[in-house]
Amino acid sequence: MGIAVSDLAVARGGIKVLEGVCFALEPGQALVLRGPNGIGKTTLLRTVAGLQPPVSGRVEMAVDNHVYAGHADGLKATLSVEENLSFWAHVFGNKDVSDALSAFQLTSLADRPAGALSAGQKRRLGLARLLVTGRPLWLLDEPTVSLDSDAVAMFAEVIRAHLSRGGAALMATHIDLGIKEASTLDLAPFRAKAPEPDDFDGVFL
Template identity: 70%
Template sequence: MTLTVQNLSITRGGIRVLEGVSFSLSPGEALVLRGPNGIGKTTLLRTIAGLQPPLEGQVDAAPDTLVYAGHADGLKSTLTVEENLEFWAQIFGQNDIASAMNAFDLNALRSRPAGLLSAGQKRRLGLARLLVTGRPIWVLDEPTVSLDVRAVEMFAEVIRTHLGKGGSALLATHIDLGLDEAKTLDVTPFRASAAQLDEFDEAFL
């Protein structure tokens, strides 16, 4: 499934931040967004994921092919690790959580309430949700936050496996995941010329 972004312009808080963004992402490809903090990478990803409307341009992807993972882990604190994954699997019409548990080394934690997990464990569980969605296009905003070195390597291997199965990944990250096949897109040239951002605005981009 191909993701195509055409002449996309986006705003945050009514201020135009990026304009004219265009690219395509084919099955088996990864694209890493680059650019300084505050330029609008999060806003761009949220727009592509359909969480907010673009100012101009369009995002083309087949229905029900995208899944977004942002800064929030999306966990229910009173449910166990296993119950959280089962919940999300059911939401997306899936029933296999074993591969997600294995991929993120969560089996020893399966009976622990999510609210009692460390920050890194919560992040691993949050990312494991990607594997129970059954969706091929992953849109990821700083997915390695709170992950230690071993968990980053674990996540990178999950991405490689996903790409190898014909999935794709669009992600913003400052971490080198060792994805030699990944393309990069610096969004700096797409900065809107009229954008006047102060520190308060940048905190939310």
């Protein structure tokens, strides 16, 4: 099962930012969320991931089938690249990290402390965690931040491989990854109406 979102409204700081959002994502599909900064892409992803409650609407997906990757890479600086991946693999009940190291060209850096990596290498390591989770649905917030063009192409290939295995991906990104399987959802039509100046209660909903 993928994910189905119906009539979803989300809020940031107590203010509704998006409403009426609807989409469905099946295995093998990817959806890219588009919109200007501040429109609510991160808030929507966090709500879908269950990290904050919706204002209204429904998110339907199987329990424990998704993994969320936000702006932070989620790394322990004193652990090596391989140790960081092994930790996350263990959390999700897995052991082998060799495919994740290879997919993001981290094999030669396996013994290097994460704190000694460049920003782009840290991002690649953070994204490599996706491959050790075993989860089919990836929720990704600006996953290509700090990546150069070669690393972006590397990431796009990982997404294609994930989709070919029946996985799915919901991504907020401004980068055109060139993935033909990916559809686009413009969030502008779902921007919530601002509360009226005299709607004192509405401001705090």
